[in-house]
Amino acid sequence: MSLGKSISNRIYELRLSKHLTQETLAEKAGMDVNALGRIERGQNYNIKVETLDKIINALEVDYNSFFSFQDQENNYSKIISKLSLVNDQEKILDVFDKILDIELDKNN
Numbered sequence: 001m002s003l004g005k006s007i008s009n010r011i012y013e014l015r016l017s018k019h020l021t022q023e024t025l026a027e028k029a030g031m032d033v034n035a036l037g038r039i040e041r042g043q044n045y046n047i048k049v050e051t052l053d054k055i056i057n058a059l060e061v062d063y064n065s066f067f068s069f070q071d072q073e074n075n076y077s078k079i080i081s082k083l084s085l086v087n088d089q090e091k092i093l094d095v096f097d098k099i100l101d102i103e104l105d106k107n108n
Contacts, residue, residue: 028058
């Protein structure tokens with residue numbers, strides 16, 4: 001995946017995780033909502049550093065967190081690989097399900 005596509009995906013992913021609409025994020029970043037939409041859809045990979053800085057600040061994340069998408073993909077792969085080695089995957093999936101329920105309850 002190209003860096004531009006990874007950045008587009010990361011903006012989209014973080015916006016959703018923070019329960020922000022495109023309109024809200026664009027307003028917080030001081031930019032046009034259509035421009036943000038084009039960035040998220042990957043129609044504008046030539047994003048200016050200043051624009052990216054505004055978006056990162058509006059998402060209220062630091063640069064390390066924003067650019068950790070490479071590490072996250074590797075972490076997902078590691079977890080999936082480990083899960084495939086477990087004999088009783090149903091028990092592990094049940095534990096994951098309970099953890100997710102707890103996390104979702106915290107957010108509501």
